[in-house]
Amino acid sequence: MNLHPDFLINRVEEPQDIKGMTIDQLHQLASEMRTLILERTSTIGGHVGPDLGIVELALAYHYVFNSPTDKVIWDISHNSYPHKMLTGRLAGFIDPDHYQDISGFTSPDESDHDFFKIGHTSTSIALAVGEAEARNLKGQTDRKIVAVIGDGSLSGGLAFEGLNNAAKVKGNLIIVVNDNEMSIDENQGGLYQGLKELRDTNGESTNNLFKFMGLDYRYLEAGNDVAALIDTLQDLKDVDHPIVLHIHTTKGLGYEPAIENEYGFHWAKPFDESTGKVKDATPTESYNDAVIDELISQVDHGVKIAAINAAIPGAFGLKRFQAAHPAHYFDVGIAEQVSISAAVGMAEAGIRPVVFQNSTFLPRAYDQLIHDMALNSLPVVMIVTNGTISNNSATHQGTFDISYISSLPNVNYLTPTSVEELVDMLRWALNQHDEPVVLRLPMQPLVHKDVQTDDYDEPTYEIANDGDDVAILAVGGFWELGEQVVEQLKTQLNINATLINPKSVTGLDYDTLHHLPEKHDVVVTLEDGNLSGGFGETIARYFGPSSVKVLSFGAPRVFNDNVPKNVLYNQFHLTPRQIVDRVQQVLYTL
Amino acid sequence: MNLHPDFLINRVEEPQDIKGMTIDQLHQLASEMRTLILERTSTIGGHVGPDLGIVELALAYHYVFNSPTDKVIWDISHNSYPHKMLTGRLAGFIDPDHYQDISGFTSPDESDHDFFKIGHTSTSIALAVGEAEARNLKGQTDRKIVAVIGDGSLSGGLAFEGLNNAAKVKGNLIIVVNDNEMSIDENQGGLYQGLKELRDTNGESTNNLFKFMGLDYRYLEAGNDVAALIDTLQDLKDVDHPIVLHIHTTKGLGYEPAIENEYGFHWAKPFDESTGKVKDATPTESYNDAVIDELISQVDHGVKIAAINAAIPGAFGLKRFQAAHPAHYFDVGIAEQVSISAAVGMAEAGIRPVVFQNSTFLPRAYDQLIHDMALNSLPVVMIVTNGTISNNSATHQGTFDISYISSLPNVNYLTPTSVEELVDMLRWALNQHDEPVVLRLPMQPLVHKDVQTDDYDEPTYEIANDGDDVAILAVGGFWELGEQVVEQLKTQLNINATLINPKSVTGLDYDTLHHLPEKHDVVVTLEDGNLSGGFGETIARYFGPSSVKVLSFGAPRVFNDNVPKNVLYNQFHLTPRQIVDRVQQVLYTL
Structure with missing residues (x-):
């Protein structure tokens, strides 16, 4: 149901519908678009501040340029809601029944x-360079x-x-x-001093990164003034060379809570629009909390730790660590490459870096993982979140990490199955000096489980249930799935299966694996990630020359989009029933 | 045998041995070091120009600073020969018997x-930032x-x-x-205009990238004047903040052929020092030539191709393409990320990009492979070289590519086994519109072989020999190894083995694989790359639930250093004999 059939924006079916409008009408559109952004994001969550701040630019762009003959590329595109409203996708913002039809990018x-x-x-x-050269x-x-x-x-190397x-x-x-003085969190690095000087001089400073790099340059202070934007874009539209238009905008413009808390409203869960309070804010115990607690405690006890992240402190609760130990906290900005290389530098110098990464962004630093971290085999510790089969946007899938990390020499990729094991592994990682250790956070609800303090250097599988016929190797967050499969095997096939926690997806516990065929005909692997290059394939290769059957469960080689x-x-x-049905098929063909 | 027992440099066992020397003695050292660089590189090959240009900086650094308490990090470190001569490794440069003891990095x-x-x-x-923070x-x-x-x-995003x-x-x-006005090849991009302006104004230009980014700055024109360098470094040594010292040096200084041909002498094979001519310059037919011939011909016939590389045209013979079709040639500088994203932009716009990449540098652009190329599933064509078990330095191993490319959705990673197949695949890739296609150049001597023009969209394995008992899946450059294994199986076990060319390491030919167990007990995979995440594991997973035995041959998860x-x-x-011995073991235990 259209919440605002009276809105002017209902008349905009394609961009050319705004070209004849007056500035007053464009102001009205801007106001309506802000209403729609807030209604949608407060209901289903989403990016708030970036979209509120860019409404006028989207209007001015489509007023001046001819889309799609002319092409605009929105960086990250989390700020493309206004653009979408003007390009035939209004229903996704004005009709709650269609909110989910439109992706966030x-x-x-x-x-x-x-x-x-x-x-x-x-x-x-870079994409625009390709478009222009083509x-x-x-x-x-x-x-x-x-x-x-x-x-x-701009702080990411690819932009440069x-x-x-x-x-x-x-x-x-x-x-x-689009300079709103902000990153996801505060801007980080020297670059932002230079941008400030340009803002402070209305673009007149002779020290100008863009001109240094051979680009023409124009400054517009009034980056949220649709008339000024239209004038400027009309001026620039036909330039015959590359030019930078530096505009100053206000992130969150038009919604006080988003201006006051720019970080919280960069991306928000559903919130109460009148108060700006997140609706579902019940704090729950989390794997992140356990990591942060442990690190704060270690620094309290004199351990020289550096907690490093690339502009995503909120994904790990790192603000709490920063408050406790500011000198030990490093945010390198949106710049994953430097987060790894600087960590390697710290490790060489005897400080223990703990790098916090999201599995979907970490590929930005893949060569630094190989050439800096793995090759130098220095004791960097890394915490990886979002390594999981994900219901996120296709742009933010985090399913490749087991493949791209576990194939690297010298790296130990640990997969805790419970919060106790996570903390035990972290303690061990902080106290060893031999190798890079990566910890994969389970993305499932918190599991509590007894754990014996262990040395995780050599892979030693934990046999949680010593059974027969079928052995289940359940990795990390799929531990409870492993328990469910054991139950289902009991119920459905009257099999008392063996349940194993491999703890690490790099290296193999050859002793345990060697003896498995004595009592088992089928080995099942369960991992919350892609099968291609995953742990299941490692196990399948190990048993390749033997008569043991291996069934690997995980995700196929596809992108999923908000499923x-x-x-x-x-x-x-991946349901226990489906898994046991497959085991049954294979057992019957033995 | 020490070639120059009379050289002053024999007295330098550690850096402090130069601290008491006069400027004249340092000049003498510089001259001797240049002699040693040329003697060593002309004999065994190596980096010439970068080392000749940095002799004075290495001397000045060790004269002024206290290594290893003070730490210097040489970027790429292909220019660390002078540093090595001054830090106890003279034998590796003055004694041909010890040339091979010292790595190039x-x-x-x-x-x-x-x-x-x-x-x-x-x-x-980035490494230095980590060292300083630590x-x-x-x-x-x-x-x-x-x-x-x-x-x-500097053109790489990580530097920024x-x-x-x-x-x-x-x-x-x-x-x-260290500004020598050169990259590996010519410098690429706007950045170098700004650096030129700084050189032209003796560092006085108010437009200064480094100051823009909040860094202090000093310029020294006389970057090959050891006395001036010492004065400047002594001035800067104790600064209490980050500072950039921009020096102007001459790449190849002291050797005319290296100045005249900066590109050829960036890295050189053994050469005749008196003439500068490479000793082993016999041109041989190559896979590169076939690719370049085909692309030149396609552009001649009106196909809109863009050949893109990141500062390594020589690795592919791209200069010949550039000469034939300059408007279609793009060198983005040392900046792998933008090479992929710009190619994706071109593909969207209907130009067919062909990106040339080295397997060891391509991880720099891994996120662009995932998020830009694979996710958008645009018809980018890519040629990957050096995907091989390599005798290079550990820093330049290229063994991970099958793992990190073949695990990506939407990508077709083709593995030609002959020059005819390579060209056929390239033609097909240039004429399809559905998917990114990556071609893996064989790193073995050229193979000629009949090929039927094929559609490579759906994987269709080629059965080159239809035998029994054992099936060999030989990937790309390991095709001839596959033929040798077939021979060895005949001789040693009297088995007429099946030989299969899978053509692609992404996707599986389910039909062929499904029927293999009817006549075969053992499947052998051969790939010139890492086993972890490789093709062998894909096949092992496929046959995991069956009774067929799979033996996967390739490289283990280790770095090799000049082996x-x-x-x-x-x-x-990986020798035919070892492979057949292993097959024999497995056959006997059936």
């Missing part, structure tokens, strides 16, 4: 006005290419590589730097 | 004056930290992330920008 599947699926930072300039090769000289980058994306190559482009290329977990588990045959 | 295994194994670009500033946390305030970056490394974080460091941190291939093959059980 640009997607060519949704509209011809979107050119890429984008959810990671700092890619827009336009030149095709001789489509009239086509304008615009990249919009902001919200801290993009700027460096943008300077070489012939013909039109407009890079809008609920229970649907995915069914598709991927 | 820094290594803590060799000396306490080296802190990291480094062979990739742009890492030094020093601060440990309260070792007297320790100086120096990063030396040059040779185009490092600069941005360097500005936040408290206390001493000196970043020497000859025949030694590695023996260690990894």
